Amino acid sequence: MNRLALFAALVTIPASAVIAQHAHHQASDPIAAAVAAPSRTPANIARDQYRHPAETLAFFGVTASGTVVEYSPSGGWYTEILAPLLRDHGTFYALQPTGGYLASYRNFLATKPEVYDKVKLVEYPDALATIPASSVDTVLTFRNVHNMVMAGKEAATFKAFFDMLKPGGTLGVVDHRLPEARDTALEKSSGYVKVSTVRRIAEAAGFEYVGASDVNANPKDTADWPKGVWTLPPSLSQKEVDRDKYLAIGESDRMTLKFRKPVK
Template sequence: MNRLARAALVLTGLALPVLPLAAQHAGHAMKKGADPIAAAVSAPTRTPKNVVRDTYRHPKETLAFFGVKPTQTVVEYSPSGGWYSEILAPLLRDKGTFYALQPAGSYVDGYKKFLATQPAAYDKVKLVIYPDATATIPAGSVDTVLTFRNVHNMVMGGKEADTFNAFFTMLKPGGTLGVVDHRLPESRDTALEKSSGYLKVSTIRRIAQAAGFEYVGASEVNANAKDRADYPKGVWTLPPVLAEKDVGKDKYLAIGESDRMTLKFRKPVK
């Protein structure tokens, strides 16, 4: 091998690592500029059965609409089994604060078990029992309160005024209340709100405004035009509950999860 050939071989060998190194730097740049909500939605700690339901719940778009950021103090009211907590916990772990405001009762132990499934990811979640320990969340300290498919339970139990007042107290002036719930058409009998699991948009707006909130706007990201909101066992007829079991199962699976309103409110800045 002559000198020129050896030089060419050496240069070729030295050049080979350059492309992977450049690609590596590009990868780091992409990570730095990545959408933190998208990263949290893609967290490897999420359970596969929950990920499948993203097609109905649109967590990335929903949280973006509510303006959630990794530096915020966020309260999730009634996280139940932890579907949204799987996303919020890693999103807020390093730079923010995440309170799980769980109503006293059967879900508390289940949520504790959920936290124990991924202790390294959920170690900074602050579990607070509602209403017993709500005052441990300092008044005026929270950037965003989120509640997903829970207001219908408040209405059926007659607890909506007290709960929304608690949200108002804990939020900072200018703070956001984000609500997702099953939508009842405005033309339907309001009495259905006490039994069907569906609520009218006007009802939630009235509850929020009575507590002092300003209405900011709505998103149709969680809408489902296939949902008639008129079933033998209310919203629980649809997946994931499928209250009728095998009766009409294929039909209800084809409809999918309920038609949902996604509403944004703000605590006024005085």
Template sequence: MNRLALTGLLLAAALPILPLAAQQAGHSDHAAHMQADPIGAALMAPTRTPENVARDKYRHPAETLKFFGVTPSQTVVEYSPAGGWYTEILAPLLKDKGTFYAAQGAGAGFDRLKAKLDADPATYGKVKLVPWAAPLAAVPAGSVDTLLTFRNVHNMVMGGTEAATFKAFYDVLKPGGTLGIVDHRLPEDRDAAQEKSSGYLKVSTVRRLAEAAGFQYVGASEVNANPKDTANWEKGVWTLPPVLRNGEVDKAKYLAIGESDRMTLKFRKPLK
């Protein structure tokens, strides 16, 4: 045997080989991590698109979902997922033990979301995509643990559908169930007329809508706050990323500000 071959054998012999028990322990550690932090594990899902992962720094999904109390065994409705940003997290989180409804309005948005889900049945095969309507007949009344809506209440206010939509939320939730809302925040001292065109809402407005539907206010988190956002843009919230309605004009300025200042509010359906 030549010297080169002998050296290779000696090096190979020197490399540590993990016994089977150690390999199994490694798998157990990974499973234990997933059980201990299921939301963190869902965030690491390889099926999330890179451009969506890049926006975690603005949307703080782990902290947001934990604040709302989402767990893998719940029945969860996401109202108007649109492109499916949160759906990419909620689907793997709820796939094994929970039930996940994606309630999307009929039309092109519904068709795009359906195509996204159909393209990856391994990840999204258990997602129940249902057409949104108020009342939400596709979801059994009183069956939902948590209903989530991200940056959608301003659309209800602008379209005049807020009362009917909040009632539908209330009807499908279990007694004690949670309504979690994230939306663009308008300072309380601003003219309320801005809520009809800017995409921003006052916290007091959202609380009023939820409480009028019967919900109890639980609390707020500042996890999605952005003090750089003045909420005073000629083209509304869409001036900021991700829309950047001004195109290349002052783009660097708006990118430096980041996504909007947002309220994160938690409500509960009373037990009785």
């Protein structure tokens, strides 16, 4: 076949074949398929550019057949991905602290029972024993460590993570990053936390540090805003004041850290 004929053959590949190839790629990559799930809401999909869910979950080693705990899923952003990912072959625990988000998260699960019917909602700490010790492959917490630090509950919470994980299991942490040179006191008010602080908390609980990814880094975020991290999207606490400026910066600069429970 000459080059012209080969080119003609390539450009006349039917659209159905392209769609089939795309479907095959998703079938061979369960995380990509879950990120592309039609049950996800458009507003949450729009934030993928800041949260990079496929790359983040892959870095943490999440699989479709694993037992996964997400601590404090709150509005359900990652639940929209983890629930379909784990629904058929895995186990998904949503470990939600008691308080304001518990009722709203339960209502969120009720909106799409065909997707969320197998999510195991566990109240923390009241029903923590529902999750058997040393039974979990992966614990994930997204933008929650700063809340633990502000409330003084980080040691107890990380101990709970450690106890539920299997030996060799993974703890994945994403949070707003405070530059190491800043005053540590800002961790109590700004919503940002230092990498060194997260490592100290995790290692004190018994975890081994595995490594970090820059997938959720944002060099535009200088972490010195009038209302802390809530100045930036999606909160935009300053309302219309410098709104375009903060939208151009985007969501916060985030650490993405991986820890492991040692195998003894």
